[in-house]
Amino acid sequence: MISISALAVAYEAQAGRCLALENVSLGLEVGETCAVIGPSGCGKSTLLKVLAGIIKKYSGTVMIDGRPLTPRETKIGFIPQNYGLLPWKTVYQNALLGVTVGRAATGADKARLAALFDQLGLAGLEDRYPGELSGGQQQRVALARAFLLRPTLLLMDEPFSALDAITREELQDVFRHFWRREPIATVLVTHQVEEAVYLGRKLVILSAAPGRVRQVVDNSPVGAVSARSDGSFARQCALVREIIQEAWRK
């Protein structure tokens, strides 16, 4: 239901125009997770900014159900690379920010948030400020905000890459748990093969800058289903690694 076609984005830098994405076409179904893998600087963040309506100058089309995708008409949750928490808001206020833009929080919002905090292990931290949290806790707050919002489209920019390995796997499990309960169309960007294979049903492999779609891999038998210890998981990772090595060499 979300379709990107012939997307190209260029930045105006001092040194002249810099092409970040070229001829990117993609489709994303309702309740599908799509993991975009690409080397650093290939335009992954740029792609998310276009989907989030932050970059408005691009060529090509980005449609949802046949209409242009804009944040005014579609509920979009965006977790940027640094989690996007506002330092002057408490954990509680930060988590509510998604639903409270444009309206006041209802009793139902607050009840759901309390439940989310419990499940995410954030109970008791409500009155802290982001500066008083560990990276993993900040990421949990960002996830609480996103799940509370129940967006039509969820965008995550290298959501777990700044965390240590143990915390990263823990949070990937948290994400899968919530996502399975309420499948939200998700685009997540990563440079890690395991993360992509573990969380994505569809893997999109981008080339080095300017980013072009090299290959789309159907990961549905593995992504969001199998455990990390599964043989199928390890085989899929090895396969994707091969494809990537091929794709990034060119």
Added chain:
Amino acid sequence: MSENRPKAWYLYGAVALLVLWQGASVFADLPIVPRPLAVLDNLGRIFGDKIALHSLFSLGRIVAGAVGAMAVGIPVGLGMGYFPRLDRALSPLVYLTYPIPKIALLPVVMLLAGLGETAKIIMIALIIVFQVIIAVRDGVKSIPGEMYYPLYSLGAGFGAVLREILIPASTPRILSAMRIAMATAVSVLFFTETFGTEYGMGYFIMDAWLRVNYLEMYAGIVVLSVLGLILFAAIDWLERRLCRWQSV
């Protein structure tokens, strides 16, 4: 403990000042440098029926000037910080006028606004407003772009960006600008109160001087410095209330 420390420091400052003053007065042994205890004793006797009203006038003018400066400076600074075009248009104007010693504008302000309250308040506002504009503008400019993304992706309009990001991000900057401007504002207030009014600490101190009543003059100076202390303490208090997140 950290709550009590500022109070202890204020006390320490007051005691140190009194000791220095006492030393100077013993050393000089002149009527123009009276003993601090004599001054405080005099202050205790005349505060209620003489000085209190003057100090309220001065405080009122400072507060009015500060509020006026914020009412103009915050919107202008926010606009310049957020909209690069507005910044390009207004920056030259701000840079040209900011360095002018505001006291040099006093004759112009008096000509336009008369000798009364308005001119005094405008003078104070003029001192503070530039500091506020520049502090807010730089504060907004230093907000990393990523900070806005979650709001933009929710389709938030300018109102929400203002409320959720621009104002909280610039509040600490506004308060420190006020703190920096306050000392100059009090000096200029003093100056403007030496004419066109019979109320205010400036008037009281100059009047006591002309009457060669040094005890009253010093009592006025003490009150003026306590007034300054109250203003700084109020700014500190606001900062602790509004910017709790900063100390984490």
